[in-house]
């Protein structure tokens with residue numbers, strides 16, 4: 001979408017919201033109890049009641065159905081799980097969890113529960129600080145790497161898609177980047193060849209439910225780009241297709257296996273974990289888009305490679321591998337390897353985040369890791385939502401930490417050398433799931449929404465070179481802090497559904513991914529300016545029949561990863577995690593592209609009510625600030641929608657409860673309980689609405705900085 005469209009869309013949203021507020025004012029039910037909570041929430045204007053209390057028809061905000069939800073999807077998912085689709089190692093007969101086996105059955109290298117690393121009971125015992133640099137002889141043992149003792153490939157049972165019309169981009173990859181990486185530089189892992197931020201998109205195949213509904217595959221993929229064909233209706237109700245093009249570091253189509261996903265995403269960063277690097281791989285996307293399917297196999301594959309390096313290349317050098325697994329659920333942390341024990345997050349004097357009480361398991365074989373992952377995954381919070389039968393309701397974080405004592409011996413306590421974190425985020429649209437009717441699910445949705453918004457805010461702050469990065473905005477961003485600052489690497493896998501029914505969510509995911517991608521622009525300005533131009537290129541339209549993808553030509557992987565030009569030497573003083581400026585900010589290379597700012601394109605409208613950008617006079621124009629403004633407007637629109645949903649939810653609850661009250665209002669019945677319950681629910685909703693209003697006010701302030709006025713209703 002181009003800048004102008006973005007602004008106009010937001011404008012429409014703002015107008016709609018204004019209308020919604022009027023409606024709310026006119027229809028909210030009046031009672032002494034709701035008056036109190038409305039006042040406490042600063043929503044006195046909603047107190048005016050209608051005589052009837054009739055709720056007008058609500059707009060269907062979740063029009064697209066969330067993809068993959070419902071009965072058909074459930075059957076498909078169960079069928080998939082039945083033959084091991086995507087959950088490879090879950091299909092094997094599992095040995096009892098480590099902790100439940102007697103010590104005699106444990107393998108060497110495993111610790112008994114009381115031998116486990118104590119976690120962070122003592123803040124200072126937790127080694128978030130990297131071990132100062134010390135020589136690690138690069139004992140490259142070519143023979144061991146080229147004849148690796150490969151464990152069973154857990155991807156063996158992965159279903160392959162019959163349709164062979166496209167060949168996945170990753171198919172052209174060498175057998176093992178790990179080998180390549182070491183072959184290229186036998187002295188040490190080649191950290192500088194790995195991009196600081198890599199954004200990969202993975203498209204899943206159409207599922208049975210989507211096929212049954214004759215939904216079309218609207219995503220056309222090429223080597224590192226894709227086109228979304230969005231069907232729209234003109235005013236005369238004729239259909240046309242709007243194309244949205246995006247370019248990323250890699251685009252993996254529905255034929256790409258989990259093995260290939262691993263080779264494209266995580267494998268290149270494994271060796272640099274031994275070079276005092278913290279790396280994070282996270283999956284982002286709507287419910288049912290394949291995040292868990294994609295993320296589940298990665299830690300095991302990575303630990304297999306890490307152990308191989310430890311046992312061969314870095315043999316006898318005292319490296320140890322630790323595994324921890326926890327989830328962020330409802331803003332709280334739970335240890336998935338320790339009976340969901342509640343954990344606390346603390347910041348030490350150096351602003352390093354410590355997770356107090358997190359159990360870390362020292363591991364030395366793949367089987368044990370597999371059991372731990374299995375154990376942790378089974379403890380995850382999942383449940384049913386309107387959009388997905390088996391939805392992950394939490395952000396799950398699995399960490400592989402490599403440690404070593406200062407002198408390389410096992411006598412001294414080991415300290416952190418590097419860390420690889422895998423984050424399976426909850427569905428990105430959870431906050432918009434209008435069919436979630438129980439309180440618990442709604443609260444989960446609000447929390448997830450908050451953390452994903454906070455993540456966006458952090459990414460934007462980094463992007464804008466802001467001094468303050470709002471990591472504290474959510475537990476998720478506090479945990480992810482490591483990913484974006486210092487000597488870090490980040491791989492984002494954006495999972496998308498190909499279905500026409502998920503178009504809106506897919507576009508949201510791709511826009512989000514595009515924002516993250518812009519963080520890596522400094523690596524190759526030429527390429528990325530081109531990319532963002534393509535991404536924001538004015539959408540083209542064509543008749544529906546001519547625009548839907550047929551077969552996609554396979555293109556060779558000619559696009560190398562962006563060149564890394566940051567320093568790769570580690571500064572020992574850099575352990576306080578002061579946000580490091582992304583590389584392109586330092587280089588200033590982008591400055592040569594003198595593009596018009598958003599302000600240049602704004603003008604004051606005659607009525608002064610709402611100001612929107614004027615369309616560029618000729619040709620396509622693009623700028624970073626234009627891009628920022630659009631993102632900001634998009635964000636505001638998201639918030640406005642979330643706010644509107646909260647108000648609607650509240651109205652529905654009030655309506656339901658009032659009906660109950662009317663039914664219960666019989667002689668002899670005690671109504672106090674009903675009133676108390678209603679009050680409790682309404683107070684909670686009011687708090688949520690207030691929070692959204694605060695966020696919205698913040699966005700409006702920022703929008704005003706861009707000289708954009710928002711509609712007076714908000």
Ligand SMILES: Nc1ncnc2c1ncn2[C@@H]1O[C@H](COP(=O)(O)OP(=O)(O)OP(=O)(O)O)[C@@H](O)[C@H]1O
Nearest residue numbers: 077080204287288289290291292293388391392427
């Ligand atoms: N690339 C793929 N190939 C085959 N099946 C897939 C693929 N991606 C996802 N699936 C299937 O689609 C279904 C939904 O995937 P998954 O559970 O990973 O979604 P999710 O994004 O994690 O959802 P949620 O956010 O609700 O947890 C599963 O049955 C999974 O097996």
